[in-house]
Amino acid sequence: xxxxxxxxxxxxxxxxxxxxxxxxxxxxxxxxxxxxxxxxxxxxxxxxxxxxxxxxxxxxxxxxxxxxxxxxxxxxxxxxxxxxxxxxxxxxxxxxxxxxxxxxxxxxxxxxxxxxxxxxxxxxxxxxxxxxxxxxxxxxxxxxxxxxxxxxxxxxxxxx
Numbered sequence: 001x002x003x004x005x006x007x008x009x010x011x012x013x014x015x016x017x018x019x020x021x022x023x024x025x026x027x028x029x030x031x032x033x034x035x036x037x038x039x040x041x042x043x044x045x046x047x048x049x050x051x052x053x054x055x056x057x058x059x060x061x062x063x064x065x066x067x068x069x070x071x072x073x074x075x076x077x078x079x080x081x082x083x084x085x086x087x088x089x090x091x092x093x094x095x096x097x098x099x100x101x102x103x104x105x106x107x108x109x110x111x112x113x114x115x116x117x118x119x120x121x122x123x124x125x126x127x128x129x130x131x132x133x134x135x136x137x138x139x140x141x142x143x144x145x146x147x148x149x150x151x152x153x154x155x156x157x158x159x160x
Contacts, residue, residue, distance in 0.1 A: 006038050008046050008056075015057040019095040023157055024102070027054070027095075054103055058096055062109030064089045067116040075124040079138065082117055086142045094150035097143065 014035045019027055029040035029050065036043065047053040065085040070078040090097055099105060114135065121131035 006036060006042055006046060010036060011043055011046050011053070012056050012060050015053050016060060016093065019054075019057055020093055023095045023154055024054070024098050026157075029053075051103065054099055055105060055107060058099055058103070058105045059107035059109040061089055061093045061096055062107075062113050064092070065113050067112070068120075070120045070123040075120050078120045078123075079117070079134075082113075082120065083138050083142050086113075086139070087146055090143065090146035091149045094146075094153040097146050097150035098154065100143065 011032070015027065015032055018032055018035055022031070027050065029043050032053075033040040033043050043053075047056060066081060068078040068081045073081070096105075117135045117138075118128075118131045121134045122128070126134055
């Protein structure tokens with residue numbers, strides 16, 4: 001696909017698919033260009049660098065986490081649903097667990113999640129500091145539980 005028809009959204013979608021299939025170690029601009037039927041230089045033109053591409057792909061995954069309304073279902077149910085969705089997202093994209101150790105991952109998708117989660121805990125009556133502690137605790141717990149499946153996924157790729 002020529003550079004003028006290649007979009008950032010297409011690149012990020014293809015990058016997520018490649019990362020899901022091959023992990024961080026399998027992501028390179030040539031492989032991504034092949035998936036997009038484009039030159040690696042065209043991909044660089046849109047994203048600038050591999051690091052930026054990983055950040056964009058990671059941020060897009062954050063949009064998969066639902067934002068339940070604590071006013072409708074209660075704060076506990078909302079917090080539980082967000083934690084469950086977060087775990088599902090991290091196990092769908094095991095490369096993301098690995099990326100947390102190597103990249104600064106923050107963008108609109110993560111901000112969307114964090115802002116909503118803080119609102120859920122504030123709806124429970126937590127002050128700002130306690131809401132942030134609750135968000136961090138739940139995130140760390142979920143991330144820790146996603147480490148096993150991510151490691152297994154990486155190990156299985158190495159075996160094949």
